[in-house]
Amino acid sequence: PAGGRSLRLRSTRVSLEGINRPVVDRIIRVDHAGEYGANRIYAGQMAVLGRSSVGPIIRQMWNQEKDHLKKFNELMVAYRVRPTVLLPFWNVAGFVLGAGSALLGKKGAMACTVAVEESISDHYNNQIRTLVEEDPEKYEELLQIIKQFRDDEREHHDIGIEHDAEAAPAYSVLKTAIQFGCKAAIFLSERI
Numbered sequence: 157p158a159g160g161r162s163l164r165l166r167s168t169r170v171s172l173e174g175i176n177r178p179v180v181d182r183i184i185r186v187d188h189a190g191e192y193g194a195n196r197i198y199a200g201q202m203a204v205l206g207r208s209s210v211g212p213i214i215r216q217m218w219n220q221e222k223d224h225l226k227k228f229n230e231l232m233v234a235y236r237v238r239p240t241v242l243l244p245f246w247n248v249a250g251f252v253l254g255a256g257s258a259l260l261g262k263k264g265a266m267a268c269t270v271a272v273e274e275s276i277s278d279h280y281n282n283q284i285r286t287l288v289e290e291d292p293e294k295y296e297e298l299l300q301i302i303k304q305f306r307d308d309e310r311e312h313h314d315i316g317i318e319h320d321a322e323a324a325p326a327y328s329v330l331k332t333a334i335q336f337g338c339k340a341a342i343f344l345s346e347r348i
Contacts, residue, residue, distance in 0.1 A: 172235065172236070174294065175294065175295075176290055179286060179287075179290065180235055180237070180295075180298070181235070181237045181238075182346045182347075183283050183286075183287075183298070183302075184228065184231050184232060184235055184237040185232075185237055185238070185239065185240055185345060185346065186240070186279075186342055186345045186346040187228050187280075187283075187302070187305075188225070188228040188229070188231070188232055188237075188239055188240075189239070189240045189242065189243065189246055189341070189345035190276055190279070190341070190342070190345070191221060191224040191225040191228050191305075192225055192243060192246055192247070192250070193246040193249070193250040193341065194221045194224070194225075194250070194272065194276070195218065195221050195222060195225050195250070196246065196247055196248075196249075196250025196251045196253075196254065197250045197251070197253050197254035197257075197268065197272060198214060198217060198218035198221055198254060199218070199250075199251055199254060200250065200251040200252065200253065200254025200255035200256070200257075200258065201214050201218075201254040201255065201257065201258040201265045201268070202214055202215065202218065202254075203251075203254075203255055203258070204254075204255050204258035204259055204265075205258045205262065205265055208262065209262075210262045210265065210266075210319065213315060213319065214265065217269065217312045217315065220308050220312070224305050224308070227301060227305075231298075231301070240344070240345040240348055241348055242341075242344060242345055242348055246341065246345075249337075249341075253268060253334070253337070254268065257330075257334075260324060260325060260330075261324075262319065262320065263319075263320045263321060263323050263324035263325070264324045264325065264330070266315075266316040266317075266319045266320060266321035266324065267316070267321040267322070267324035267327050267330050267331060267334075268330070268334055269312055269313070269315070269316035269321065270313055270316035270317060270321040270322075270331065271330065271331040271334035271335050271338070272334060272335075272338060273309045273310070273312040273313035273316065274313050274335070275334075275335050275338035275339065275342075276306075276309045276338070277306050277309045277310050277313060279338075279342055280302050280303075280305060280306035280309065281306065283302055284299060284302055284303060284306070287299050287302070
């Protein structure tokens, strides 16, 4: 489990009564897509850098992302949310982004990690605000999960900074382009 804590739902049946279905559906759908994409990014990075000195660091972050995806797979079933139809696209795009950034070397891979994880942390913060405004008690379990995953993403961001992300070639351009792509992916995955 992420962060050493169990994030299992109290039961496999979630009461859907009284929840704001459009909000919850959108949150779970986009977060599932995001964690799926993150898994593909790390898979691409591992394909290129897995046997390098940074391989174990990438694997550690990837393992946390695998836990995140597993949890959102469970939430999709528990809340009866359909996945985005864009998953096949995110499968390819995520792997290409991961492998492409890794071809720039360790610094390129870490720049990608910083850009993505910063975007996702901000996105999770927006979701936390939305759920707190709705009803923090009603969405307590979902809030706990999102807060924990946001903290994991912040940790990945910091790992990227510590491993010279900002020294990547054209770091500012790379970061801006990746974050634009993240915003577009979030927008589309929430809706389609």
